[in-house]
Amino acid sequence: MKIIMLFSLLISSIITSAFAVENLVxxxxxxxxxxxxxDLLAQLEQLSQVxxxxxxxxxxxxxxxSYGFLGIGVGKAKIYLTxxxxxxxxxxxxxxVGILGINSDIKQKVTIDRLKRxxxxxxFLEGARQxxxxxxxxxxxxxxxxxxxxxxxxxxxxxxxxxxxxxxxxNKYKVYQGNVARTNEVTGVKINMRGMNISDMYVGxxxxxxx
Numbered sequence: 328m329k330i331i332m333l334f335s336l337l338i339s340s341i342i343t344s345a346f347a348v349e350n351l352v353x354x355x356x357x358x359x360x361x362x363x364x365x366d367l368l369a370q371l372e373q374l375s376q377v378x379x380x381x382x383x384x385x386x387x388x389x390x391x392x393s394y395g396f397l398g399i400g401v402g403k404a405k406i407y408l409t410x411x412x413x414x415x416x417x418x419x420x421x422x423x424v425g426i427l428g429i430n431s432d433i434k435q436k437v438t439i440d441r442l443k444r445x446x447x448x449x450x451f452l453e454g455a456r457q458x459x460x461x462x463x464x465x466x467x468x469x470x471x472x473x474x475x476x477x478x479x480x481x482x483x484x485x486x487x488x489x490x491x492x493x494x495x496x497x498n499k500y501k502v503y504q505g506n507v508a509r510t511n512e513v514t515g516v517k518i519n520m521r522g523m524n525i526s527d528m529y530v531g532x533x534x535x536x537x538x
Contacts, residue, residue, distance in 0.1 A: 382410070384408070385499065385500045386407045387492070387513075388406050390405075390518055391516070392520060395520075402426075402431075413494070415472060415500070419437075421433070426452070429452075442468055452525055452528055457480055460479050471494070473492065473493075475489075475491070480530055481530055482522075482529035490504055490513065491506060491507045495507055501513070509538065513537055514538060516534070518533045519531045
């Protein structure tokens, strides 16, 4: 009987030790996996930080927005690029406009892959039925710019102006009315909004200022 009890205790001890070793190995494997995951995440975070650090904002043009026959100033819109290593990453509009007691905080970004597919950047007042202004990239628009069309809603249809976005003059991205030429460089845009309610707001008049 004593021999049987000793044998049972010995078997139990071996099994317990085996489970302990298995748990230890599992814990070590899990710990190693966690360490690898942490290292990978840290490397990805570093790469992301490097990529963000290489990006640069380039302001293209500022539009002043007014309202009504008196031309009361109601806000501004800034259109700018984000570039990295000299190539376009995205096109942005950042605007704050207050008309008829309604404040619109407009922020839109269109990435280069979408611009290459023809997706426009839109100036869209809160509650409006259609965007007051769109910048639609032309065929062949790429990471180094190209031609685009400014579409301006006049209440019935979109009036169109051709522009170029290029860094070929002075190695800095700028907007030009029509072809790329120093005398065509756009220095500002004035937009006068009209309408008795936001949903039917339209551009009564506009002016593209050049050098």
